[in-house]
Amino acid sequence: MKEFIKKYGVLTLIICFLVGAIGVYAYSEAQKVIPGKSVNGEDIVYSINNEDVSANVLYDEMYETNGIGSIYLAFEKAVLDQAVETTEDMEDIAAYNAQQIISNYQSSYGSDYEQYIVSALKSSGYESIDDLEPYLITQLKAEELVKQYLTDNPDVYAAFEEEYQPRKVSHILVQMADSENPTEEELAKVKEIEDALAAGEDFGTVATEYSDDSSASSAGSLGWMDVNTSFVESFKEAALALNEGEVSDWVVSEYGYHLIKCDESTFDTLSQDSEFVSNVLSSDITIKTKAIWDKAEELGIDFNGNDELKTQLREYMLLEEGDN
Amino acid sequence: MKNTKKIVALMLSAMVLAGCSDGHATISNANEKIFSVGNTTVTKGDVYSSLFNSIGSYVVISDATKAVLNANVPITDEINAEADETMSSYEAMYGDALDTMVASYGYKDAQDYRDNGVIPSIQAKALYEMYVTDNWDTIKQEKNPKKGVIISVSDADTAANVMNALNEGAELADVISEYSLSHSGAEELIYADSDYPVEVMTMVNSATDATYATVTCSDGSIYVLSVTQNDPEAIKEEVAAALALTEDIQVAALTHYIKAAGFKVYDRDLYDTIKLSYPEYLD
Numbered sequence: 001m002k003e004f005i006k007k008y009g010v011l012t013l014i015i016c017f018l019v020g021a022i023g024v025y026a027y028s029e030a031q032k033v034i035p036g037k038s039v040n041g042e043d044i045v046y047s048i049n050n051e052d053v054s055a056n057v058l059y060d061e062m063y064e065t066n067g068i069g070s071i072y073l074a075f076e077k078a079v080l081d082q083a084v085e086t087t088e089d090m091e092d093i094a095a096y097n098a099q100q101i102i103s104n105y106q107s108s109y110g111s112d113y114e115q116y117i118v119s120a121l122k123s124s125g126y127e128s129i130d131d132l133e134p135y136l137i138t139q140l141k142a143e144e145l146v147k148q149y150l151t152d153n154p155d156v157y158a159a160f161e162e163e164y165q166p167r168k169v170s171h172i173l174v175q176m177a178d179s180e181n182p183t184e185e186e187l188a189k190v191k192e193i194e195d196a197l198a199a200g201e202d203f204g205t206v207a208t209e210y211s212d213d214s215s216a217s218s219a220g221s222l223g224w225m226d227v228n229t230s231f232v233e234s235f236k237e238a239a240l241a242l243n244e245g246e247v248s249d250w251v252v253s254e255y256g257y258h259l260i261k262c263d264e265s266t267f268d269t270l271s272q273d274s275e276f277v278s279n280v281l282s283s284d285i286t287i288k289t290k291a292i293w294d295k296a297e298e299l300g301i302d303f304n305g306n307d308e309l310k311t312q313l314r315e316y317m318l319l320e321e322g323d324n
Numbered sequence: 325m326k327n328t329k330k331i332v333a334l335m336l337s338a339m340v341l342a343g344c345s346d347g348h349a350t351i352s353n354a355n356e357k358i359f360s361v362g363n364t365t366v367t368k369g370d371v372y373s374s375l376f377n378s379i380g381s382y383v384v385i386s387d388a389t390k391a392v393l394n395a396n397v398p399i400t401d402e403i404n405a406e407a408d409e410t411m412s413s414y415e416a417m418y419g420d421a422l423d424t425m426v427a428s429y430g431y432k433d434a435q436d437y438r439d440n441g442v443i444p445s446i447q448a449k450a451l452y453e454m455y456v457t458d459n460w461d462t463i464k465q466e467k468n469p470k471k472g473v474i475i476s477v478s479d480a481d482t483a484a485n486v487m488n489a490l491n492e493g494a495e496l497a498d499v500i501s502e503y504s505l506s507h508s509g510a511e512e513l514i515y516a517d518s519d520y521p522v523e524v525m526t527m528v529n530s531a532t533d534a535t536y537a538t539v540t541c542s543d544g545s546i547y548v549l550s551v552t553q554n555d556p557e558a559i560k561e562e563v564a565a566a567l568a569l570t571e572d573i574q575v576a577a578l579t580h581y582i583k584a585a586g587f588k589v590y591d592r593d594l595y596d597t598i599k600l601s602y603p604e605y606l607d
Contacts, residue, residue, distance in 0.1 A: 035346075079362075
């Protein structure tokens with residue numbers, strides 16, 4: 001015995017210590033485990049009042065709540081993944097945007113920021129923080145697909161253009177206390193602006209120098225507008241009447257006198273803007289769903305004989321009988 | 325040496341197994357194809373995962389709450405009548421726009437809203453009241469409910485005017501309308517945690533009858549007050565109805581009844597998600 005202890009004593013002590021440590025570890029881990037449960041071959045998700053609720057029952061409940069929305073997300077992702085190649089540009093933009101999002105969430109939610117991002121991702125069919133960049137890349141792919149769809153289908157954009165009259169405009173405002181009875185000082189400013197423009201000064205430069213509006217800091221630019229933009233009526237009417245490059249006469253509104261310039265109004269110029277697609281979709285979301293469906297048909301769709309699902313999905317996508 | 329290797333292998337296996345037995349529930353026909361686009365196939369299992377990630381915990385908690393409501397507050401004729409009355413008032417208010425209004429809340433139509441919105445909310449209110457009644461001794465001790473009138477006034481002269489008017493039998497509503505700073509001051513329930521200065525709460529707790537008194541607080545605010553009911557038992561129902569509308573009682577009640585119903589989760593992911601939003605429902 002003495003011989004044995006002499007020979008294996010240290011090893012025995014180490015083994016005893018390890019066995020003890022594993023026992024403690026196993027016990028503490030076992031406390032954290034959420035054991036599964038199965039009844040009649042069905043996985044149980046939870047139980048209450050001694051009733052088991054299976055994953056199958058939960059699926060039906062969840063499907064009733066938002067099944068078609070979930071199917072659309074999977075449909076859109078499947079189309080985009082196959083239809084639009086991921087470019088290095090997309091990866092760079094997604095990485096930058098992801099960093100911005102993380103910073104914003106960190107400043108809003110502190111150390112809990114990740115769970116809020118994951119929660120937002122989950123509502124779009126993704127699972128973890130690692131999916132943030134893939135999610136953003138999918139958004140960029142959607143923009144690319146829509147842009148391509150509009151380029152390939154000029155009739156679609158022509159119909160959109162006729163209905164919404166999209167354009168980007170700038171203005172120069174001479175603010176007045178009473179637009180109907182401008183003061184001499186206000187009229188003098190109007191004259192100065194007219195002279196500057198007549199002398200060939202650039203509209204944006206004059207806006208920066210003279211306009212009584214916060215847009216002066218961005219050369220008078222008011223950005224994207226269409227028939228639904230909430231501008232005062234006289235302003236909106238005059239802005240929508242302009243062709244690309246044209247400047248209006250003085251327009252009177254409750255704010256004062258405006259000179260309006262239509263900066264861009266054609267597909268060729270508007271589509272160069274990075275926010276073009278989001279601006280178009282803010283007016284008509286069906287352009288995106290039409291583009292998705294169009295591409296899906298090209299790739300080949302099979303609803304496994306479920307015509308009702310096809311109808312429900314098209315309804316969810318707001319597609320009408322004649323679309324595609 | 326051979327034995328040592330075996331022991332080490334066993335210990336490692338034990339360590340691995342100890343951390344690997346979480347439940348992950350899934351549906352029976354997870355591989356069933358829902359649709360395919362090009363070379364991508366989406367299965368029922370994919371849709372289950374997506375739904376589970378986005379709304380799983382919400383649906384489970386909502387269903388568990390419904391189960392608890394139905395078990396503790398059965399839908400009686402009285403509840404049905406109250407629901408019908410509520411729907412009639414909505415119909416009168418919204419007319420043909422009612423369906424659109426309830427659709428914006430996620431209900432199919434007015435009937436769906438009645439059955440799954442209005443009735444559960446009536447049941448919930450009854451459940452919260454039941455919680456207060458069932459736990460009356462604890463809540464009574466914690467909240468120390470009383471009933472009284474607390475009128476906030478601008479200065480000592482106004483306080484004197486209020487005292488005179490009330491002692492001469494003037495209507496409380498008239499006095500409040502003429503002198504109260506906040507235009508509140510009608511008879512109200514007062515709890516140990518009511519948001520009044522400590523001097524006011526001290527006076528409320530020491531009052532033995534319903535006579536009016538003036539309290540000047542260290543922050544300069546002045547109140548005229550009277551405790552009209554000192555006995556919590558006499559206002560038990562009123563307190564239960566009022567506390568049923570407060571968030572802390574609602575959370576405490578749902579936690580109590582959901583746990584009492586033996587709510588148990590058998591899926592690790594669901595457990596973790598619920599742990600984030602409703603940790604109190606889990607053991």
